[in-house]
């Protein structure tokens with residue numbers, strides 16, 4: 001580990017939205033986690049071709065999306081916001097496209113800053129194209145180089161925050177989710193994932209330092225949100241998805257061990273744990289991301305957020321305007337309400353935080369593990385582990401214990417057919433060997449996932 | 460005889476590979492027709508489990524393990540099926556289109572297709588037009604299934620269909636499209652033969668094409 005995190009930094013009273021121990025401040029004065037919760041707007045293209053000949057249209061799409069969204073932000077007196085440019089695969093495979101999109105979007109944002117004093121920051125998120133079947137290695141080669149080039153040149157083109165939804169360990173984890181194989185999941189998140197995050201975030205932080213940008217953080221989207229989406233459809237147990245969320249904490253934390261300072265990415269709901277452990281600000285998404293996927297955490301996700309996001313919405317025309325503009329409006333109103341509570345004083349903040357929390361946490365184990373009190377308790381358990389592997393196992397066991405207790409105390413709804421899964425998962429985790437090398441060998445030998453190639457990780 | 464077939468069906472539902480393989484052997488030894496072992500034992504078990512899945516009574520891992528068991532059992536009786544000229548219900552080729560790496564939905568569709576008795580060739584993700592055409596020529600499937608999860612890869616479904624038309628293979632295969640952003644309207648627009656919203660209905664629709 002680079003930087004070490006060994007203790008929980010908040011008590012329940014100080015663990016609130018809009019405010020973090022170590023806010024992030026941009027040169028233009030935009031501050032995240034400094035007292036106000038702000039919108040983070042995400043958007044994507046409508047159904048259209050993305051190629052050489054349509055590129056001018058693509059650029060025009062992005063330009064008009066951000067222009068209209070900024071206009072609405074000004075109309076609503078938004079005190080500041082972050083725009084996320086989450087590149088599509090085409091714009092990552094061709095870095096010059098991704099860089100051009102970044103530049104165009106940022107230029108519009110600068111314009112609004114100058115003309116209307118609307119402060120904003122741009123988060124740049126390339127696709128982790130190392131998932132490509134032709135990618136030969138996780139830490140070098142064509143795909144790695146392209147990602148790093150986008151970060152570096154994207155930073156020069158105006159990006160402020162560098163992020164990625166990285167995929168190290170996902171090659172075994174996709175199958176782990178489909179089969180609800182918790183051992184394989186721990187191998188993906190706690191071993192492969194952490195190994196990869198260390199290399200990846202070491203490099204991203206270096207680029208951030210070199211370019212004067214912010215190494216912001218990752219998300220376990222490809223792991224825990226994939227599980228969440230499947231659980232929402234009744235395909236896998238919700239308790240499994242809830243446990244995966246907590247396992248993912250250790251992996252996402254590695255970015256911070258390697259120098260990231262936040263804000264953690266919106267779709268990583270494990271961000272609440274990152275905030276508790278690192279004191280850095282986080283972005284979260286909830287009811288406002290219903291445009292992208294359903295989730296059982298619509299309100300609770302906002303309880304300790306510093307940025308409030310909508311995940312991603314296509315640029316389609318709705319009656320109220322283009323969809324990203326409409327979402328800017330929704331985010332703006334949510335944030336305005338929360339910031340008004342802040343102005344009223346700490347007791348209003350706590351009341352609002354607890355309303356957001358209590359309105360969701362009973363209905364789904366995935367919401368329950370995001371309760372601020374539960375987050376602080378589980379974070380302390382996780383930090384008892386001495387390395388990533390041990391911490392991941394402890395995360396799983398502690399999450400199972402907390403869910404079982406909550407179920408027995410009728411604090412969380414767990415359907416009858418899911419209850420036996422808690423014991424099954426616990427037994428599986430307890431059967432994992434203590435030595436990470438023994439475990440790794442065992443998992444490599446018994447591997448059934450066609451996508452996993454140990455040599456890509458130098459194993 | 461019925462008892463043994465029921466036992467096979469239950470073995471499939473439970474995903475108990477060892478028991479299923481033993482019972483299949485016992486059924487063969489008892490001179491039960493291999494076609495009946497396949498349809499009234501193996502596939503029946505899978506159908507029952509699929510129905511439970513649709514009613515939200517079981518989770519995907521259970522269905523997947525059953526599908527694995529079914530595949531192993533079909534593999535074991537394949538030579539006998541071939542010898543007696545018994546054909547699978549149909550043959551299908553499936554893949555996620557070029558530029559798209561999402562495969563969970565596709566894998567579920569495949570699982571349900573296997574469960575419905577299809578022989579399924581899975582081309583994986585990020586599959587180009589050329590690869591689909593090659594697979595059509597090589598496997599001569601009844602059905603081609605194209606999955607796309609990105610708004611920017613949906614047009615790729617059209618590109619595949621157009622390429623198949625250009626290669627004069629269009630009338631040899633039924634094409635089904637799907638994935639979260641895909642709609643019936645879009646499917647009609649690009650000249651697909653069918654669209655369904657989920658994996659279970661995809662397999663049901665596919666069965667209609669071959670019966």
Ligand code: B12
Pocket residue numbers: 044045086087088089125126127128165174221222223225226229230291292293311312313558559560561562563564565567568604605606607608609610611635636637638639640654655656657658659661
């Ligand atoms: C899980 C997920 C991922 C995982 C994929 C894991 C995997 N191995 O598949 C990961 C994290 C890797 C991922 C990556 C990306 N993703 Co993604 N992802 C999702 C998510 C949350 C769920 C998809 C899913 O698995 N659903 C569950 C399955 C069971 O459902 P399904 O796929 O729809 O399949 C069902 C039906 O559609 C149908 N079906 C499916 N295929 C077929 C085929 C036929 C023939 C038929 C009949 C039926 C059928 O049956 C299935 C079962 O019932 C969606 C959100 C959403 N709303 O879909 C975003 C989403 C699709 N992803 C999105 C994006 C942007 C990306 C990335 C570009 C992100 C990035 N910047 O890195 C990359 C792209 C990588 C690439 N080149 O493809 C966007 C797409 C936006 C757009 N413009 O289209 C979405 C919509 C999220 C969002 N709103 O932002 N993603």
